[in-house]
Amino acid sequence: MIGGLIGLVGFTVAAGADWRYGIGFSVTEIWDGLTRSNAPMRGLAEIDLGALTGSRARDGFLETLQMAVMSSIAGALIALPLALFNSKLGAPNRAVYAVVKLLNNVIRAIPDLLWALLFVAAVSIGALPGILALFFFSLGVVTKLTSDTIDGIDHGPVEAARASGASHPQMLRFAVLPQILPAYTSFSMYCFELNLRASAVLGFVGAGGIGTVIDFYRGQGQWDRVWGVVAGFLVVVIVVERISAVLRKRLL
């Protein structure tokens, strides 16, 4: 316990200190920066909600929504079989399990923005690389969460199905699927929320959505408009989250 604590403090100091291997964290610098007059904070004080009514922001929001809807649905659909294979119970054999598990770990270790960078390099800018990036991101999230659920299901129906001579696919269909369906639906909706939030930043690497608009106003130094768009985005995210929370409660 004490050893662990010392290690923890040591790690924090090593990572935070201002030396060759530290990030040079300093509270005074933060205080100085925040108290100095600066453009983003001045913009926040005179936030311009009028930016939301322009066609630029409207198209951005629409694109963000379209991207999130498509990629969540496509990603969640493909994640269901992968989730089955990603659990010891559902995989037809050890080899499939090992391959799917490795693939899923790699997919999940690559952050959404990095996917976007890769796809922008592959097919150039626009909504398509954004959709593809969110698709892979959703695939990783939903597969992982759902396969964790499969590990915790009741084994009674599985044994019953096997005892009455069900084949492996039949067992999955009638013993496993009914048990995980509510959780799976709930994870898919959670993933939609994540995608909506993520699609706000994909625009910074050219992958479409409302992020493109935020990046445009930032490039122009119009921070009042940046914060206007961010505020609008905030409202959209919170509203969607509320609706989704109600629906998810009904499902579980």
Next chain:
Amino acid sequence: MSGTETQRVADERFRDAVRPEKPFNWFRLTVTVAVVAGFLGASLSVDARWERLPEVPGELWNIFGLMFGDLDLADLPDALDSMWESVGIAWIGTMIAAALSFPLAFLAARNVSGRVSVVVTRQLLNIPRAIPEIIFAVALIPIFGLGPLAGTVAIGLSSTGTIGKLSAEIIEGCDHGPMEAADAAGGSKPQLVRWAVMPQVMPEIIAFWLYRFEVNIRASAVLGVVGAGGIGTMLQQSIEFRQWASAGMALIVVVLVTILIDMASGAIRRRIIRGPRPAAQT
């Protein structure tokens, strides 16, 4: 009534019996229609230039070939260095968030604080939760300049919302017995929190801090894309300038380090939640 008579009646009943009709599930139909319609509507209306889609697998294969075809070990020290910076940003950012969110969590828990405090604090925690780290980072770069400090503060601020909300929920889920006991023994509110609530909730809250650290590593790995320090800068620049080999090396380092830290942190979290093994106490 004879035995055969009973048998006949039973057979008749069995013959006439029909399977009860399955109740029609309106909810499922609505969801299916909404999902299909949403997907079709979005895919047809979005301006994605779908004709590029068939090229994607080929292009991606091409890029992966260039990335991992001729890896150069000379890039490794650079990649490890920047990844360490990302880990540092994630760790210090998580520490900031933990320190900021800890008091807020108690203010947002219904069983500890009053109504007004709960409502106000919850709204306060909702705002950073909805804003992605990158947006914080781009707003902080003009203030702190390009570099890890902007990224650290961005991670810290945006994690405060999530950690605060989850911690408040953990506090609300704690057992009421000790609180009543402390109250009955004449404990003041701070004493109540210190001796009845904190011992119950600390393991779970610390485990969540660690989990958030894992999430933040992924976030800090990309913060460099906008110039807020860490390995993202290396990734973004090597991809932009088509130096595929060093992009590949950076990608490998990100994936491996992320998976390794996930595993280590996961083991520590399970140990914290489970508590010390009985054998270790003897």
